[in-house]
Amino acid sequence: MSSQRDKALALVERFGSQRGDPFAPSGMPIAGLAERFGTPFYLYHGEMIVDRARRIRDALGTELLYSVKANPSLALCQLIGQESGVGAEVASSGELAVAMAAGFDPADIVFAGPGKTDDELERIVMAGIFADHVESLTEIERLARVAGAMGRRIGVGLRIDPPGQLMGSQMRMGGTGGQFGIDHADLGRAVQTTLAHPELILRGIHVYTATQIFDPDPLVEHCRAILDIAIAAAEEAGAPLELVDLGGGFGVPYFERLAEFDLQRFARGFRDLRLSYRSAPGLRDTRLAFELGRYLVADAGIYVTRVVDVKDVRGKLFAITDGGMNHHLTATGNMGQVFRKSFPMLDLSRLEEEDDGSVAVTGPLCTPLDTFGTDLLLPRPRVGDLMGVFYSGAYGYSASNLGFLSHPTPAEVLLWQGAAHLLRAGGRPEDVLSGQRALPADPLP
Numbered sequence: 001m002s003s004q005r006d007k008a009l010a011l012v013e014r015f016g017s018q019r020g021d022p023f024a025p026s027g028m029p030i031a032g033l034a035e036r037f038g039t040p041f042y043l044y045h046g047e048m049i050v051d052r053a054r055r056i057r058d059a060l061g062t063e064l065l066y067s068v069k070a071n072p073s074l075a076l077c078q079l080i081g082q083e084s085g086v087g088a089e090v091a092s093s094g095e096l097a098v099a100m101a102a103g104f105d106p107a108d109i110v111f112a113g114p115g116k117t118d119d120e121l122e123r124i125v126m127a128g129i130f131a132d133h134v135e136s137l138t139e140i141e142r143l144a145r146v147a148g149a150m151g152r153r154i155g156v157g158l159r160i161d162p163p164g165q166l167m168g169s170q171m172r173m174g175g176t177g178g179q180f181g182i183d184h185a186d187l188g189r190a191v192q193t194t195l196a197h198p199e200l201i202l203r204g205i206h207v208y209t210a211t212q213i214f215d216p217d218p219l220v221e222h223c224r225a226i227l228d229i230a231i232a233a234a235e236e237a238g239a240p241l242e243l244v245d246l247g248g249g250f251g252v253p254y255f256e257r258l259a260e261f262d263l264q265r266f267a268r269g270f271r272d273l274r275l276s277y278r279s280a281p282g283l284r285d286t287r288l289a290f291e292l293g294r295y296l297v298a299d300a301g302i303y304v305t306r307v308v309d310v311k312d313v314r315g316k317l318f319a320i321t322d323g324g325m326n327h328h329l330t331a332t333g334n335m336g337q338v339f340r341k342s343f344p345m346l347d348l349s350r351l352e353e354e355d356d357g358s359v360a361v362t363g364p365l366c367t368p369l370d371t372f373g374t375d376l377l378l379p380r381p382r383v384g385d386l387m388g389v390f391y392s393g394a395y396g397y398s399a400s401n402l403g404f405l406s407h408p409t410p411a412e413v414l415l416w417q418g419a420a421h422l423l424r425a426g427g428r429p430e431d432v433l434s435g436q437r438a439l440p441a442d443p444l445p
């Protein structure tokens, strides 16, 4: 199993830079990129994302849905949306707006998420997307009412909370009797309620229960359980379903002792499973899809932040950078991790130097939570160095508490076809005032 350093160095190469040379993704020295765009910034690699989408789609032989929540950058969505057989799974009106602006065909968009407002349901109907993945019996009724008032019809996918838990994952959104999806026991009612409304078109079912799954074998068994639920739904409906969304949750090996999810092994198991269901009448002509977020984009992103101070505190070396949990909540361990574990990190200004000890790398905020790692093996950092946090393409910018402490927001930069493109400029300190209103000059008594 490779060390965190080896994982990062492998990604250095995939970003188009040679091991042992100064870091120059796609041939562009990192110092020049930092000069041009300012630090901190997120750096994404377009070709890596496109290659990965193709590789996953071809290995699985199914459709893919990109979970926009992983990274709602418009340009990334455009790159992904250009691939055939890849649609979008959105979870808010904002994500729907990004997916539409990125050029996804509404017929390739599904919308999942508990607690959709009437305004969201109206936007779903207006956009005419493939399906609202409804999360409760009440949502079915509300959607029918909204669509009826608009004089339109809309597709419905039933998000089902299955009876059993998927073992071995790190975060669960199903199988637990929580807020996600319709309880499996209510499957029949959900089908009948949908069919009872002429405004609704039953498209299929959706099961998404967990993320950060590394063991392919239980995941194949989980897919079997989903196909069985789909067959039961089709029997209840008296017709085959159009789409079964099998979820996904393929893991990204951010941490020590985690190895890559074995896609080929999963794909083999999944193809066998599919063959064994080929004559199931409820699945005749049914399309299958996996919805993936981090597995598509995480490895194609690096968060780059500059060291602004280095200090020796009772024999422990600290490097303090110009961005931290405010820009990258996930990499500081503050997005659902129980124990802090470090993402792979490298001093991008000293790639050629050997590690010479353990360094704590922290951000600039006023809380000890703002720490990327306390025992990172790195060369001795200097003020001005650029630190790179790898696997930062997912749940970075949009998943962070960007307003906390009112530092400027980071830029987002895309490497694509040998050039660096600014996707979003970094913020300025004055931005903290934008949208705020001062007290009226003449307040009423």
Ligand SMILES: Cc1ncc(COP(=O)(O)O)c(C=O)c1O
Binding pocket: 067, 070, 089, 112, 173, 208, 210, 211, 212, 248, 249, 250, 291, 292, 293, 294, 295, 394
């Ligand atoms: C319903 C649903 N789909 C997809 C995802 C994306 O998960 P991941 O980025 O782990 O692939 C999530 C994550 O929370 C989710 O809740």
